Amino acid sequence: MTHIPIEIADNAQFQIQIRQAVLAAQHSATQVGLLMIDIEAGEPSFRNGDGLSNDTKEKAFALVTGTLRESDALCRISGAEAVVLLSSLRNPADALLVAEKIFRKVDQLLQQKSGAVTFRPKIGVALFPDHGSSASTLLECADIALKSARRNNERCVFYSEEFSRPARPPLRLSVLRQAIVQDQLFPLYQPKIDLKSDRIVGLEVLTRWRHPESGLIMPDEFIPLAERTGLIVPLTLWVLNASINQCRRWRDQGIRTSIAVNLSMWNLDTPELPEQVAALLNSTGVPADQLELEITESAIMDDPHRAMRTLKAIRELGVRFAIDDFGTGYSSLAYLKKLPVSSIKIDKSFTQNMESDNDSAVIVRAIIDLGHNLGLKVVAEGVETLEAKEMLTDFDCDEAQGYYFSRPVSAADIARIMQNAQTSSDQHSPIAGVSSGWALENDGEIPPAIKPPF
CATH class of the missing domain: 3.20.20.450 (EAL domain)
Known part of the structure; x- marks a missing residue:
């Protein structure tokens, strides 16, 4: 029998899934990772003004699902964005490994569709217990990390408290x-x-x-x-x-x-x-x-x-x-x-x-x-x-x-x-x-x- 990750359409149900993963991690002394993914991100200089087709988005997220374990979960939050829940991580490097697999598969798909990668998916990562213990906090941190990735044109960014601090006054x-x-x-x-x-x-x-x-x-x-x-x-x-x-x-x-x-x-x-x-x-x-x-x-x-x-x-x-x-x-x-x-x-x-x-x-x-x-x-x-x-x-x-x-x-x-x-x-x-x-x-x-x- 083939086991596949859970795909969740309802945000409330997904938050319950996150809380369950956090509770399990507390007992097993492991970590939980949230990957906020934007598959339509790209450098403005390379964008041609047209977004990805719905068919391409569906294929892209099917590839994302294919990189996950049975214990993981995926929740679509918009046409081009989704959140992945990774349970029982040993360390932050495990989350990066999944992100790299996602990049390889989705980049290859987008290159086949357009002949050049005009869209470069970006990922923001938040971790339990490093960045929070509640589902809402972890989702917010993953979103902040994704915004940082878009802003600085980076592929994968882990959340940092620096992102949430007020802007510093100009240095003198x-x-x-x-x-x-x-x-x-x-x-x-x-x-x-x-x-x-x-x-x-x-x-x-x-x-x-x-x-x-x-x-x-x-x-x-x-x-x-x-x-x-x-x-x-x-x-x-x-x-x-x-x-x-x-x-x-x-x-x-x-x-x-x-x-x-x-x-x-x-x-x-x-x-x-x-x-x-x-x-x-x-x-x-x-x-x-x-x-x-x-x-x-x-x-x-x-x-x-x-x-x-x-x-x-x-x-x-x-x-x-x-x-x-x-x-x-x-x-x-x-x-x-x-x-x-x-x-x-x-x-x-x-x-x-x-x-x-x-x-x-x-x-x-x-x-x-x-x-x-x-x-x-x-x-x-x-x-x-x-x-x-x-x-x-x-x-x-x-x-x-x-x-x-x-x-x-x-x-x-x-x-x-x-x-x-x-x-x-x-x-x-x-x-x-x-x-x-x-x-x-x-x-x-x-x-x-x-x-x-x-």
């Missing part, structure tokens, strides 16, 4: 300056993974701001202010000092890993930068080749001659360089060949779409081939699914980073991950350790939507 220069002086900033570290060995080969340093009143402030809110006002220079020095000193502490624990720090065009305009980097390396004893500095194409091309002088002076110290967000700027290939860089990083806007967008996949493959032909290592950013990782491996990409492997984590988490791998043949951590780090301290965001690739 004096407040950011105070944050730097009073150590309200803190670094997190996102692993970079070698795609051939599935091991950690480096860490990118990412900065967060824990404001005493406003809570966690992400870099896309305060970095633009820092760049407009010139505070990016002392802020970058703070990040360099914090991360290089952390690298020394890791070395004292027997952990060897490289770190990558982002620079802006303001930093390249600072003549003292090479001396400041040299002083930090000398005072900590960290080898220069364990530091990589990431620069964007636009930062280089703003004043290529000055940038070249600064880069060469730092490169002579033994520090490595990478071009960040490659493919989004306007760099000259002639300059690219002359620059003292050792790697390029493919911007996430290409990698996040390549599973369903053939043009993005072609661009990613072309960048990888270009980088290799120039003798450069190629790193892909924004890898969020197993399918994306496998495509990059097939394209012979060297390294990757993204939420599929790990969100940015604390220095303590990195130490635990790396120390757990001390029994391996070298001192690089196996990829399995990355996801285990998320049982530890994180950056105040929801747990990562990742699935260990083993």
Whole structure:
């Protein structure tokens, strides 16, 4: 006998189903997930003004139902929207796994119907007990997460309390300056993974701001202010000092890993930068080749001659360089060949779409081939699914980073991950350790939507 998930047309009955799932989860110490799905979502630039046909919507939701277990349930709330109830989840990664299956099946259907994916379904996720215990609260949180996915053009978004907080007042220069002086900033570290060995080969340093009143402030809110006002220079020095000193502490624990720090065009305009980097390396004893500095194409091309002088002076110290967000700027290939860089990083806007967008996949493959032909290592950013990782491996990409492997984590988490791998043949951590780090301290965001690739 074939078992199929429950399809519920009545919202009240669906809420009863949610309450029953929550009660069962309380007894079994498991989680419950709600996936709010919009199959008609899409980027406005790709929409042709016509919605999906009713026949296509029915086929799409039939595919969604086909991804579910007998214990799950689906409730249609409009022609193009539905809510999926996932019972007895072990962790948030289980909910993401279902979302990925839905994307693969529905994307394939829409591509067959139109010849191109003009509609990209989006999903908002809420979890019991993380985001609430009542059916109404969980439904509201899933809806808020879906709205965030639409607003930020993301495929799958987990609810966060940040979404429900009142809008923060505009940040002021004096407040950011105070944050730097009073150590309200803190670094997190996102692993970079070698795609051939599935091991950690480096860490990118990412900065967060824990404001005493406003809570966690992400870099896309305060970095633009820092760049407009010139505070990016002392802020970058703070990040360099914090991360290089952390690298020394890791070395004292027997952990060897490289770190990558982002620079802006303001930093390249600072003549003292090479001396400041040299002083930090000398005072900590960290080898220069364990530091990589990431620069964007636009930062280089703003004043290529000055940038070249600064880069060469730092490169002579033994520090490595990478071009960040490659493919989004306007760099000259002639300059690219002359620059003292050792790697390029493919911007996430290409990698996040390549599973369903053939043009993005072609661009990613072309960048990888270009980088290799120039003798450069190629790193892909924004890898969020197993399918994306496998495509990059097939394209012979060297390294990757993204939420599929790990969100940015604390220095303590990195130490635990790396120390757990001390029994391996070298001192690089196996990829399995990355996801285990998320049982530890994180950056105040929801747990990562990742699935260990083993």
